[in-house]
Amino acid sequence: MKEQKRKSEKKQVRPVLVLIDVQKSFMQYMEEKDSKLVYDTINGTIALFRYYNCPVIRVYHTDPHRGPSPDSDEFQFDPVFDVKLDDPKFVKNYPNAFKQTDLDKFLREKGCNTLFLCGLSAVGCVLATYHGAVDLDYDVFMIQNGLLSHNSSFTKFVEQAMQSVDYSTLSFILASTQG
Numbered sequence: 001m002k003e004q005k006r007k008s009e010k011k012q013v014r015p016v017l018v019l020i021d022v023q024k025s026f027m028q029y030m031e032e033k034d035s036k037l038v039y040d041t042i043n044g045t046i047a048l049f050r051y052y053n054c055p056v057i058r059v060y061h062t063d064p065h066r067g068p069s070p071d072s073d074e075f076q077f078d079p080v081f082d083v084k085l086d087d088p089k090f091v092k093n094y095p096n097a098f099k100q101t102d103l104d105k106f107l108r109e110k111g112c113n114t115l116f117l118c119g120l121s122a123v124g125c126v127l128a129t130y131h132g133a134v135d136l137d138y139d140v141f142m143i144q145n146g147l148l149s150h151n152s153s154f155t156k157f158v159e160q161a162m163q164s165v166d167y168s169t170l171s172f173i174l175a176s177t178q179g
Contacts, residue, residue, distance in 0.1 A: 013139075013177050016112040017049045020059045020097060020119030020126050022081055025067070025074035030120065030148045034155070041145040042118050043082045044167060052174040055110060058089045059097045061125060095128035104136055114139040116170065118146030122155040130162055141165045 019042065027035070049056050060075060068074040070091060077083055090101045098104050107115075115133050117126050117140065126147055133140040142164035149155045165173070 011113075013114045013173065014110075014112050015049070015052075015114045015116060015174060015177060016055045016057060016107060016110070017045060018057045018059060018097065018115055018117050018119075018129065019046070019077075019081070019083065020117060020129060021061045021121070022077050022119045023060060023068065023074065024076055024078050025072075026061070026120055027078045027148075029150065031152065034148055034152050037145050038118075038148050039080050041143065041167065043080075045116070045118060045143055045146055045170065046082050048167075048171055048174060052178060054174060054177075055112065056083065056087045057103070057106075058083055058087050059103070059119070059125075059129070060089065060091045061095075062091060062093060064093060092125075095125045096132035097125070097129040098132040098136060107138070114141075116141050116143055116165070118143040120148040122147035122149040122158040123151075124149070127158055127162070143167075143170065 046056055058077065062068055062070055062075060088106060090097060090103050092099065092101050094100065115138050117130055119126055130140055130142065140163065142159055142162050144159050144164050144166045147155050147159060
């Protein structure tokens with residue numbers, strides 16, 4: 001009976017945008033032909049989340065032995081992205097942004113239950129974070145045309161194989177969460 005009640009209850013979507021590893025150190029390896037559309041999509045998505053007062057989270061990657069060092073210029077997000085210094089920031093040492101970080105704790109404290117992921121690498125850290133979020137019972141979606149990897153056909157495969165949304169659908173979802 002309890003299970004039937006839970007299924008019939010309407011779940012309120014509490015979205016968050018998670019922007020992963022778009023650091024200067026890694027962006028330099030992405031193909032320029034793929035990057036322009038992704039820049040525009042990510043910046044449009046950031047603007048959409050800000051318009052609806054939904055959180056934008058920055059996730060940075062570093063390896064203690066290989067870098068980039070958190071105090072270096074290469075560690076910083078590529079300046080093409082419209083992030084703000086007061087956007088919550090998490091630094092990870094593993095592909096999955098939840099592993100040994102406070103990301104899950106932060107999201108639960110803020111009541112966020114639906115994650116929208118963009119950044120790089122579609123076949124590495126974004127994909128690992130996607131599965132990490134699923135394992136923690138979040139609803140999670142990739143942003144179509146908001147992902148990069150070393151191979152654009154691999155990126156498209158990830159967008160097709162995982163739950164993903166385009167900009168129009170995302171705009172509809174965010175609008176429906178309002179008041």
